[in-house]
Amino acid sequence: MDATSIITQVSRDDEQLNVCPNEKDDVERLKPPKRGFFSSFLCCWRRNRTKTNQNGTSIDGSTTPPPLPDQQRYLLPQVRHSDMHKKCMVIDLDETLVHSSFKPIPNADFIVPVEIDGTIHQVYVLKRPYVDEFLRKMGELYECVLFTASLAKYADPVADLLDKWDVFRARLFRESCVYYRGNYIKDLNRLGRDLQKIVIVDNSPASYIFHPDNAVPVKSWFDDTSDSELLELIPLFEKLSKVDSVYSVLCNSNNPLNSVAKINNTNQQMSTPQAQMQQSLQQQQQMQIQTTHPQNQQQAVQQTITATTVITQATTISVPTLLTTQHPHQLQQHQQQQQHQLQTNQQQQHQQQLEGSPPNPPDLSNKT
Template sequence: MRPKPNVCCSYVAGRSVVSLFYTISSPSLRSSLASPGCMQRSFGSSTKGCTGSTKKTRGRGLVHSLFCCLRADVSEPPSPHGSSSPPAAPEENGSLTRAGISEPLGRFLLPEVKLTDREKLCVVIDLDETLVHSSFKPITNADFVVPVEIDGTVHQVYVLKRPHVDDFLKRMGELFECILFTASLAKYADPVADLLDKWSVFQARLFRESCVFHNGNYVKDLSRLGRDLNRIVIIDNSPASFVFHPDNAVPVVSWFDDMSDTELLDLLPLFEGLNEVDDIYSLLRQHRTS
């Protein structure tokens, strides 16, 4: 069951920032860390197993179990020497979290498509470095702050929204069946999505446990969604995430803090075009090679 958040308001650099406070009990984290896949994702490099030999390693592992990040330079919450964005470790496979409720759905990850969405494309949208950038290091212009308590210690996660993300999500929700699919754990991603998705665009939310661990990476297997593969498009900044279905992908450049970025806005004409065609592959191929 989803933990009930407490909502508070804090100030970062004079701005009012919405926060959700989540308390995480250590037993559930330890059980997730005990799984074979408990390792930090370092894109393009080898993964490292989790160990519990020292208090420092144990604490670091607990924090890593919450988040996912593609940057190899990210490690743990801020120390006197600085540090940065959220990495992580997996739980079990095969559940869907929608509106905060996690339940097994058998063969497919998604429930049966709604009648109102049957003629729509299913668009799978990534979270970190696609829609937002999150960091343990304070961000002065953060849009959200999500404090998470781990074993009595509160770690502040600062979240910055990619430029034009609100307009992008609103338009996507008007056109498509939109699914949030992130390799991060729900403990972090769910409260971020609560704050980000003002229009309830996402019909479902899929997290780390719904990924397939393959060759050291967490892959989003579109064939497990329960939708016609010819009618699915995935937007993601990580090629490893869509390695099983590259022809269905709209790759985006990883975003961290460039406030002049217009990528999401620039993608809207492509998706409006995809909404009008029967063969999505030709248009997607043309976009990737242009």
């Protein structure tokens, strides 16, 4: 047996390395019906509408395979009482949580001895950044299941070292996969859990080809120490843990990471000085409008719009640009003129309010 065949992983150019011709007989499975393959790409509502009667015929007329015997029907044991309210999270191992190599790695987190054909081989394992935080949090929110296409003789000891908090309620290995068209597929139908309450986290789209609407894809990880994808995914999984059906979130988007990126981008934009200045100005002007006499509210609103526009335009000019276009003496004179003009405007507005006449709009012209 080739030593590298015990680990199912992708290369850096995303080529599959998991097929070993002499191992097909060991993990041969019946191919899933064609209906199961194509129906997984249909809209979620059809999945919910499909029912099966006692004769094995669904309402839409298609036939379903006969049920397996009870002892072979499901891969997972019964749900623990403490996990009854949780959804099930299926988590991949290689290039999702860790990266392993038979070549020595100086900074390896684990070194796992694996016996192959009477010879002990050393497997060097790197942990993905934030994997500890990710697993600990997911263990609080989900019934977590490790599901890998690698062999148990390698993956089981790695999981022992990786899972410090006993997060994984079960561990499934290559023999639990369905071998289909040259790939090891993780058939979620065989888990014994409600599909609407299962989410699979995997870097290989081929692994969840039967159930793409249950998947949250992750980027394959090899050794990038700056990677933070597991940490960034936690808010999404917190949201998924609270919905009735994962399809309500995942079925509407081919890549759920787009939603996370959009949220992060919005938060980043609102943290800029320009956004903060605009927000503060709008709050102050709104308070002023509420305390202004009704006949002057319309003009106050117009002043707010004008002032906001001026500040928006002004904040796009950098300080170095101003310093290079004006002499220091001119800058000082300009600042004094602006301060004097501001005081004059305030006095005029105060006097006009006392006399009952509407205030003049402030003079915001840029005089030098």
